[in-house]
Amino acid sequence: MLLSCSFLSTFFLSSRYNAEISFHKFPVDAAVRAKWLTKIRRDKFTPTVNTRVCGRHFQPGDFAVTAGGLRRLQSGAVPLLFSWNEYTLPTPRQNVWERRPRAEEPLHDLPADLESEDDMDTAAPDHDYCLTPATAVMAAEMANENEALRQKIGELQHQLEVLQLRTRFGIQRLAGSDEDIRFYTRLVN
Template sequence: MLSFHSFPKDSELRAQWLLKIRRDGFTVTTRSRVCSRHFETGEIFVSSSGKRCLQPKAVPSLFHWNNFSKKTERPGVWERRPRPVDTVAMVTVDYNTEDENDVSDMPITGCTESAPASIPLIEDHDYAASPLIVVDRIKYETMSREIEELRRQLESYHLTQGFGLQRCATSPEDIRYYTRFPSYEHLMAFWNLIQEATSRMVRVTSGQKSLSTSTSTESPVNRPTKLLPIDELFLFLNYLATGCTQRELCHKFNIHRATVSRILVSWPNFLYTLLGSVSIWMAPGRVRANCPADFSGTYKNTQVILDCTEMRCQTPSSLLLQSEVFSTYKLHSTFKALIGMSHHGALTFVSALF
């Protein structure tokens, strides 16, 4: 009858066990066991509860390499060390790996007379081996279908959870609603113009912190953020197009509200600095060549259509500021601006706010 025994807690006795077992790279865990076949009969006794136990100072000593007997001495280092031979031997090894606590020499059979010396290898017991593997095919196919279905649901869940540009790329209506660009191609054409400059974008909060805590004259570059730069642009355009609150944006893009605030402050300054240096006025000859038919004749020399507009703002607490921003036309506080439009209605110029 076989029984399995855990390693002793005493460090010295455990070291003796490991020395006798002779397994390189072996680490003792709470689940490591040594079977009773490696102990002498007198070292095992049956307790009053019927449990097979070891004597307090028992050490495993019976192994395959000593033929499970203390009388057989272990071969010396010279006999155990492999040496090269002139003829290549055909070696057949047959073993299983059920018991990880048994160390022995594997039987090696060669087809030549000058076979190399035997090498101590691991041989495990075969009492737990089973020649048959029974598989319930119906259950296996059902579980395979469930796994595939769960995988598809997980992919769909990831797509629906993440709100970004890629989610709306295939829908022209969504692109126009969330960005006010005519199509995804127009948006990507604009992105290709500014993409290279985004690597040098200075976050407003980072810049202010750097100026207040450092005397360096170098501008701090942007640090890695949770959103990709193109998704940050999409968030900013979404904010301008839909007028949603920062709380809504932080839930949509699954980021902190402070991160949304930093994006909404940094991107207007970045785009103003970047695009403000670009000449927006076309040559008069090109304007006339592309002028719509409605402007031919009396208005053929039109270069730009100018108009003024007002945008509502919060009422300041100062009475002096209230008098400066109050609009008798809108009957509330506004900022005034001069805008310029091309012939087909696109805004090409916006002045500073007054």
């Protein structure tokens, strides 16, 4: 009996003659069936009663061998190995703690006087973020400069629009060139 895997365009002999290849029906459970259909990556594919998936697309841990030696899929198994991922699973990403390099040596012990948090005073930051008269003047100057630059941008945009209107296609542009008139109208002056 010749069976076809719905993931591949090739045909394999039945598992009766090849012990390494097993074929499995689509699951009846709607949630698992939906997972299988998303993994298959085939547009407008609807599995039938005779649709099978070969065992190459499952991990070795997804199978349970019966007492008679048959390979059965465990419930909830989803095909993960395909030609587009070269029949391998992606390596799991390391978390941030594993990716970041850390110092090999432990940090030096703190002196005894710094170990107690109660003894530490909360120091005020060195920066003064309040607005002094000098920074207020600078802020006003910057605001005036920004407004002047916005006006200049507006003027330049207006000039750009005027220049774009002048260069549009029109008879005035063609009037100076006999070749252009001949090209567009096929008339000779």
